[in-house]
Amino acid sequence: MGRIAETFARLKKQGRKALVPFVTAGDPDMKTTETLLHSLVENGADVIELGIPFSDPMADGPTIQAASERALAGGVTLGAILQLVSRVRQHTSTPIVLMGYFNPVLRYGIDAFAEDAAAAGVDGLLLVDLPPEEAGEIHGALRRRQINLITLLAPTSPPERRRQLAAAGEGYLYYVSMTGVTGTQHVDPQAIAADVAELRRESRVPVAVGFGITSPSDAExxxxxxDAVVVGSALVKIIAEYGKSPELPERVAEFIAALRQAVDRAA
Known part of the structure; x- marks a missing residue:
């Protein structure tokens, strides 16, 4: 059993839900990202989604786009991100999922990426622009290294496709709470509750919900x-606001701790 499965099994036994924060690697710089990753763990993150900066994102709104631009301007590469994961892995068993787009992985080399990601301690990969029908090669390479290929599922997915994705899911399913891009709309829990409940019945892995979750009340x-709550743009906004200020770690810690308490209240 991998770290992602172990984490969700433990939380289920405890009657708790998972908190999954997202940050962009290298925003505002790699040293700060490393500090923040440790802070996320210390303040209650169960799984971390670490964004791979990309110049042409299709699912990310202005907040995460800007974070990618800052990281790329600082010279962040996929190789440097894997080195970062390797350093962080020496101090924590918290699952780390890389989230991004297919081009950087393809350029790195699919098999080389899978090998190096496994060696670094990566637990999962989520590629926003790679449909399952075209993921055979990378899926095989990841599976041989016990890395989960996380699947995105949209509210507009037809019922048959939902069932197919739910049956094939690894690690967890990422349910996109709305149409559109990240950070531009506000989640409506009542509008998606029935869909998520149905998906949980169909899926053999836990269901995480992301996009539009901006506050502890949303998270609760x-x-x-x-099964899990993903918070990205709201956290990235804090990082953008404070940048390299000494106050940043404290502000991030406060926000994650508040989210943790909110998620636990819902259990």
Whole structure:
């Protein structure tokens, strides 16, 4: 059993839901990202999604796009991100999922990436622009290294496709709470609760909900019916606001701790 499965099994036994924060690697710089990753763990993150900066994102709104631009301007590479994961892995068993787009992985080399990611301690990969029908090669390479290929599922997915994705899911399913890009709309828990409940019945892995979760109250509402809550743009906004200020780690810690308490209240 991998770290992702172990984490969700432990939380289920405890009657708790998972908190999954997202940060962009290298925003504002790699040293700060490393500090923040440790802070996320210390303040209650169960799984970390670490964004791979990309110049042409299709699912990310202005907040995460800007974070990618800052990271790329600082010279962040996929190789440097894997080195970062390797350093962080020496101090924590918290699952780390890389999230991004297919081009950087393809350029790195699919088999080389899978090998190096496994050696670094990566637990999962989520590629926003790679449909399952075209993921055969990378899926095989990851599976041989016990790395989960995380699947995205949209509210507009037809019922048959939902069932197919739910049956094939690894690690967890990432349910996108709305149409559109990240950080531009506000989640409506009542509008998606029934869909997520149905998906949880169909899926053999836990269901995480992301996009539009901006506050502890949002997190609490979504945790009432989902297995995990993903918070990205709201956290990235804090990083953008404070940048390299000495106050940044404290502000991030406060926000994550508040989310943790909110998610636990819903359990």
């Amino acid at each position: 509402a979504v945790a009432a019916f989902a």
